[in-house]
Amino acid sequence: MRAVVVQRPGTTNPLEVVDVPDPGDPQPGEVRVRLHGSSLNFHDGLVIGDPNTAVGHVPLADGGGVVEAVGAGVTDLAEGDAVFAAFTPEWADGAPTRDAFAATPGIGPPGYAQDVVVVPASHFTLAPHGWSAHEAATLTVAGLTAWRSVIVEGRVKPGDVVLVLGTGGVATFAVQFAKMAGATVVTTSSSEAKLERAKALGADHLVNYREVTDWGRHVADLTGGADLVVELGGSGTLPQSIDAARVGAQISLIGVLDGASGAIHTGSLTMKQLRLHGIVVGSRRHQQDMVRALQDNDIRPVVDRTFGLGDLPTALEYFRTARHVGKVTLSW
Numbered sequence: 445m446r447a448v449v450v451q452r453p454g455t456t457n458p459l460e461v462v463d464v465p466d467p468g469d470p471q472p473g474e475v476r477v478r479l480h481g482s483s484l485n486f487h488d489g490l491v492i493g494d495p496n497t498a499v500g501h502v503p504l505a506d507g508g509g510v511v512e513a514v515g516a517g518v519t520d521l522a523e524g525d526a527v528f529a530a531f532t533p534e535w536a537d538g539a540p541t542r543d544a545f546a547a548t549p550g551i552g553p554p555g556y557a558q559d560v561v562v563v564p565a566s567h568f569t570l571a572p573h574g575w576s577a578h579e580a581a582t583l584t585v586a587g588l589t590a591w592r593s594v595i596v597e598g599r600v601k602p603g604d605v606v607l608v609l610g611t612g613g614v615a616t617f618a619v620q621f622a623k624m625a626g627a628t629v630v631t632t633s634s635s636e637a638k639l640e641r642a643k644a645l646g647a648d649h650l651v652n653y654r655e656v657t658d659w660g661r662h663v664a665d666l667t668g669g670a671d672l673v674v675e676l677g678g679s680g681t682l683p684q685s686i687d688a689a690r691v692g693a694q695i696s697l698i699g700v701l702d703g704a705s706g707a708i709h710t711g712s713l714t715m716k717q718l719r720l721h722g723i724v725v726g727s728r729r730h731q732q733d734m735v736r737a738l739q740d741n742d743i744r745p746v747v748d749r750t751f752g753l754g755d756l757p758t759a760l761e762y763f764r765t766a767r768h769v770g771k772v773t774l775s776w
Contacts, residue, residue: 530584570735594622596730605629694721
């Protein structure tokens with residue numbers, strides 16, 4: 445079977461398609477999944493480009509496919525089920541318990557840039573009915589992060605104002621989940637074309653941050669302040685996100701695109717009595733709840749472009765240009 449592996453860590457051409465042994469039949473508690481799709485996330489580029497990544501490592505945390513066989517004792521998945529991967533397979537329910545990615549497929553263990561995996565059944569969840577494998581794969585990281593940010597932790601309700609930064613995978617899901625919950629949505633971008641895509645998804649107010657440089661105060665003046673900010677930029681955008689929030693609001697801190705560290709305006713956080721909540725994807729229970737909501741509300745992922753498995757280097761190159769809206773996916 446095929447796998448895309450990091451064959452030359454730290455070089456400009458690190459990836460190679462190789463033949464690897466078939467993993468065989470599942471053992472008790474395991475499932476064998478034939479993979480047909482994946483999608484790209486920011487951390488995938490970091491893993492693939494890291495000179496310390498092990499030679500032969502299989503990247504990609506997102507994965508979608510079909511169950512080919514189940515081991516003894518597996519009751520919630522069956523042969524023929526369409527499934528998608530879990531980012532934190534050991535997190536079934538309740539509060540999060542870890543602060544590192546060593547157990548996440550594609551970052552620590554082998555990921556899903558390959559044809560077949562045999563793994564514990566907890567690594568996969570039933571996909572929404574009628575979704576392709578690469579569509580379902582968008583839920584592993586982007587979909588579930590947006591769901592937990594907006595619905596689980598954000599507790600968005602009708603009449604709330606939600607500010608979503610950008611138009612990437614998490615952002616496009618966040619717009620759709622916020623509209624599903626009855627919120628007024630504000631979207632920011634530097635591209636008028638991307639803002640029009642956000643409008644088509646339901647965004648009520650569009651802010652071009654190249655033209656409106658003081659966009660945080662602009663959003664506050666426009667809406668009276670956001671009840672929830674889906675903060676996808678990081679330290680570089682957080683000060684303006686604080687400005688955009690109403691008193692007592694929540695900021696779901698997800699992204700590090702503008703830097704993983706930096707000054708935080710603690711005075712503004714305190715005076716506005718804001719809740720700053722770090723979000724790292726979600727649990728298996730969150731995944732299952734999200735799938736039901738997606739099916740009940742006919743929400744679909746925004747897929748910008750789709751590449752083949754062997755075209756992963758080209759897909760990564762396109763992803764890094766940041767020209768995409770929604771997700772960049774792989775299908776095979």
